[in-house]
Amino acid sequence: MSIDQANKFGFTINRSRLIDYDASDRKVRDYITAREPSFRLCFACGGCTAACTAGHHTTFNLRRMNTYIRRGEIDPLREEVTRCMLCGKCLLVCPRGVNTRNVVAVAAEAIRKLDRNEL
Amino acid sequence: MNSDLFVIPFNLGLYFILIYSVVRSTIWFRNLSRPDKLRLQRGFFGKPFMDSLKEIFMESLLHRKIFRKNPVLGYMHMSLAFGWFLLIVFGTIEADFFGEKHLNPPSHAIFFRWFNPDHGTEGLAKLYGFWMDLILAFILSGLLLAMVKRFIPGMMGMKKTTKHTWTDRIALISLWLIFPSRLMAESFTCGAHGSGSFLTGTLGSALASFLPAAEIAPFFWWLYSLSLGTFFFLLPVSRYFHIPVELLLIFMRNSGITTGDRHSSYTEVQTHACSSCGVCISVCQMSYAAGINDIQSAYLVKGLRNDRDIAAITANCLMCGRCEEVCPVGIELGPMRLIERRQGEREDRRLRFTERYELTRRRSTIEKEPTQSYGYLTREEPEHAEVLFFAGCMTHLTPSVIVAMKKIMESAGVRYRFMDEKGGVCCGRPLMLAGRDKEARELINHNSDIIWKSGARILVTSCPICYKVFRESYYLEAQVMHHSEFINLLIEEGSLRLGYLHRRVVYHDPCELGRGSGIYDEPRAVISYVAELQSAVQEGSMSLCCGGSLGNLTLSSGKRAVIAADAARTLTIASPDELITACPLCKKTFAQATETKVSDIAELVAAALPKQVASRSKKRPARHPAKASGNG
Numbered sequence: 001m002s003i004d005q006a007n008k009f010g011f012t013i014n015r016s017r018l019i020d021y022d023a024s025d026r027k028v029r030d031y032i033t034a035r036e037p038s039f040r041l042c043f044a045c046g047g048c049t050a051a052c053t054a055g056h057h058t059t060f061n062l063r064r065m066n067t068y069i070r071r072g073e074i075d076p077l078r079e080e081v082t083r084c085m086l087c088g089k090c091l092l093v094c095p096r097g098v099n100t101r102n103v104v105a106v107a108a109e110a111i112r113k114l115d116r117n118e119l
Numbered sequence: 120m121n122s123d124l125f126v127i128p129f130n131l132g133l134y135f136i137l138i139y140s141v142v143r144s145t146i147w148f149r150n151l152s153r154p155d156k157l158r159l160q161r162g163f164f165g166k167p168f169m170d171s172l173k174e175i176f177m178e179s180l181l182h183r184k185i186f187r188k189n190p191v192l193g194y195m196h197m198s199l200a201f202g203w204f205l206l207i208v209f210g211t212i213e214a215d216f217f218g219e220k221h222l223n224p225p226s227h228a229i230f231f232r233w234f235n236p237d238h239g240t241e242g243l244a245k246l247y248g249f250w251m252d253l254i255l256a257f258i259l260s261g262l263l264l265a266m267v268k269r270f271i272p273g274m275m276g277m278k279k280t281t282k283h284t285w286t287d288r289i290a291l292i293s294l295w296l297i298f299p300s301r302l303m304a305e306s307f308t309c310g311a312h313g314s315g316s317f318l319t320g321t322l323g324s325a326l327a328s329f330l331p332a333a334e335i336a337p338f339f340w341w342l343y344s345l346s347l348g349t350f351f352f353l354l355p356v357s358r359y360f361h362i363p364v365e366l367l368l369i370f371m372r373n374s375g376i377t378t379g380d381r382h383s384s385y386t387e388v389q390t391h392a393c394s395s396c397g398v399c400i401s402v403c404q405m406s407y408a409a410g411i412n413d414i415q416s417a418y419l420v421k422g423l424r425n426d427r428d429i430a431a432i433t434a435n436c437l438m439c440g441r442c443e444e445v446c447p448v449g450i451e452l453g454p455m456r457l458i459e460r461r462q463g464e465r466e467d468r469r470l471r472f473t474e475r476y477e478l479t480r481r482r483s484t485i486e487k488e489p490t491q492s493y494g495y496l497t498r499e500e501p502e503h504a505e506v507l508f509f510a511g512c513m514t515h516l517t518p519s520v521i522v523a524m525k526k527i528m529e530s531a532g533v534r535y536r537f538m539d540e541k542g543g544v545c546c547g548r549p550l551m552l553a554g555r556d557k558e559a560r561e562l563i564n565h566n567s568d569i570i571w572k573s574g575a576r577i578l579v580t581s582c583p584i585c586y587k588v589f590r591e592s593y594y595l596e597a598q599v600m601h602h603s604e605f606i607n608l609l610i611e612e613g614s615l616r617l618g619y620l621h622r623r624v625v626y627h628d629p630c631e632l633g634r635g636s637g638i639y640d641e642p643r644a645v646i647s648y649v650a651e652l653q654s655a656v657q658e659g660s661m662s663l664c665c666g667g668s669l670g671n672l673t674l675s676s677g678k679r680a681v682i683a684a685d686a687a688r689t690l691t692i693a694s695p696d697e698l699i700t701a702c703p704l705c706k707k708t709f710a711q712a713t714e715t716k717v718s719d720i721a722e723l724v725a726a727a728l729p730k731q732v733a734s735r736s737k738k739r740p741a742r743h744p745a746k747a748s749g750n751g
Contacts, residue, residue, distance in 0.1 A: 038675060053512045056542035058495040082491050085545035085562060086553050087512040088669045092707050097676030105553060105672060108490035 024072030048090030132351030162374025198261025304339035399442035428467035438670025460554025504536035507575035511582030523725035583632035629702035667708030
């Protein structure tokens with residue numbers, strides 16, 4: 001960001017966080033909810049993220065990943081799923097009984113299929 | 120003897136199945152890896168050969184393992200297998216001994232009575248006839264039980280029996296028809312000629328008294344031959360192919376061939392050696408506790424055999440290993456399932472009838488690419504330590520176990536370092552259970568590096584899941600110990616002084632520690648040292664799974680809770696004061712499923728430590744600098 005831009009007043013300073021639902025890709029979300037319906041039970045408490053083994057070493061955040069899936073933001077999701085170690089700690093802390101481990105596994109599968117145009 | 124045309128179906132079937140079996144075995148042998156070929160060749164000319172013969176007699180004929188499980192079920196299998204074997208052997212001897220000439224074709228032995236209707240009225244021949252009738256009666260009694268079992272499985276101690284494909288069903292009907300039709304055929308012939316012993320003779324004369332026996336007899340001889348022929352033709356495409364294949368499997372196993380980690384001729388042989396007996400279904404907790412009846416090992420194997428898409432079956436299993444423990448054929452069901460998880464997706468093919476006879480079927484799978492990568496992990500430079508303690512991910516969710524382990528090790532004066540105190544890296548086993556071995560390798564390398572650099576002599580872990588993978592998939596110099604083994608060692612060395620707790624406890628064997636790693640005695644020794652250990656209803660190699668297993672990817676939390684509640688109920692049937700386990704995951708799962716207090720073995724031992732430990736341990740760090748750093 002240049003100084004010139006920063007001095008301008010208005011909405012150009014920050015990148016827009018407006019979600020364009022028309023541009024979002026819901027195939028991944030649909031794929032996941034079909035194969036792991038418990039995904040829909042999540043109320044985003046963040047317990048999984050607090051307990052996460054991989055999250056200790058990196059920015060991996062299961063709660064954020066959920067948001068990406070719901071919004072259909074595929075690019076950041078593609079990055080995110082590769083970091084999980086599938087250790088299953090999140091499974092034990094989840095108060096809603098979401099099969100979180102499988103959500104990640106299925107999400108990874110969905111991304112792979114999407115890249116191969118099979119979704 | 121104009122009408123001995125009826126032997127044709129039998130002869131065709133027999134020669135077909137003999138040639139097919141030889142060709143198929145040859146192809147399987149050719150596709151074995153080189154070391155396995157050598158193993159099999161060596162096994163053929165050595166002790167394994169004799170062992171195999173003995174095993175074939177004990178298991179394939181007498182069915183000793185099934186006998187131990189349930190005598191009635193064992194008798195059913197024995198009477199059919201051993202009885203048929205006796206009938207063939209003594210039938211051949213009879214034809215050879217009493218027939219017109221020696222070395223007859225097989226059909227002469229099988230249809231002996233037709234060719235010699237007047238045989239066996241006096242002397243030795245009569246006695247022999249009695250013996251042959253006895254064998255037939257023996258088989259028929261087993262057949263009766265088999266029919267009862269098909270309709271009322273509960274009578275044989277079976278909770279469920281397998282569902283059949285249509286080829287299985289036709290093969291089953293032809294198998295069921297073989298012996299009654301033989302009985303009727305022999306009886307009518309004997310009735311017409313006034314021969315036969317207590318079974319065929321009596322029945323024959325009774326039937327001949329009001330029926331034209333000589334005219335009816337050929338019909339039953341035709342039926343006998345046709346049912347044999349049909350059975351032989353359907354053998355390769357039905358579950359009964361296990362009869363010849365199991366013999367090959369026994370030779371291969373005794374020669375030292377194991378499943379390994381990829382599909383091979385051996386997994387193919389194991390697939391065909393499965394008899395779909397359903398013993399695996401009846402011990403499966405997923406079946407009797409959670410009511411899921413389509414994912415058991417028998418169905419996995421059947422799906423493999425018929426080239427179906429079995430991804431859902433493969434993933435939905437606790438991997439507790441109970442089915443493998445009871446499998447009468449000794450199929451390595453756990454490794455087979457893991458291989459399948461490692462595979463990519465499989466094309467679902469409904470095989471045409473003729474396709475099932477194919478000798479080499481190529482599986483159409485899509486290669487699985489690695490989905491995870493852990494490049495973000497940074498290399499650590501660990502401090503040197505004698506004993507390295509790795510709590511494991513799950514143990515970090517049960518901090519009381521960590522506290523207990525710290526207390527115990529401090530009390531015993533162990534110089535240790537806590538490897539993952541600030542949150543370590545997963546051991547890799549959960550990834551392997553999910554079929555992602557390539558990714559797991561990255562984590563294994565990361566952890567191995569830390570363990571090697573620490574120069575530890577002993578690696579203690581509190582989690583059986585980690586324990587199994589440390590022992591099997593890591594290449595380490597350090598001796599890997601589960602904390603129950605380590606505590607047992609400390610007690611035996613005399614470095615741990617413990618009081619006695621007046622509590623009645625019951626011990627639950629975690630799957631990965633018990634069946635998975637064969638550690639049964641050490642935890643029991645430790646518990647008996649500090650408390651009164653009650654025996655559980657199902658323990659040791661048949662212990663229950665808590666339901667929380669990481670082996671299952673897709674099981675819902677609701678079903679898990681049902682399995683946990685069922686297992687907890689069984690374990691606490693004698694109302695103990697405490698339920699002891701040695702796995703943080705089991706502890707977590709059981710804690711939500713039962714009213715009884717659930718503790719880890721380390722917590723129990725920590726409770727038995729003398730009271731002054733807390734004050735003593737504060738002085739210790741000065742004397743043991745290594746340990747002091749471990750605490751902080």
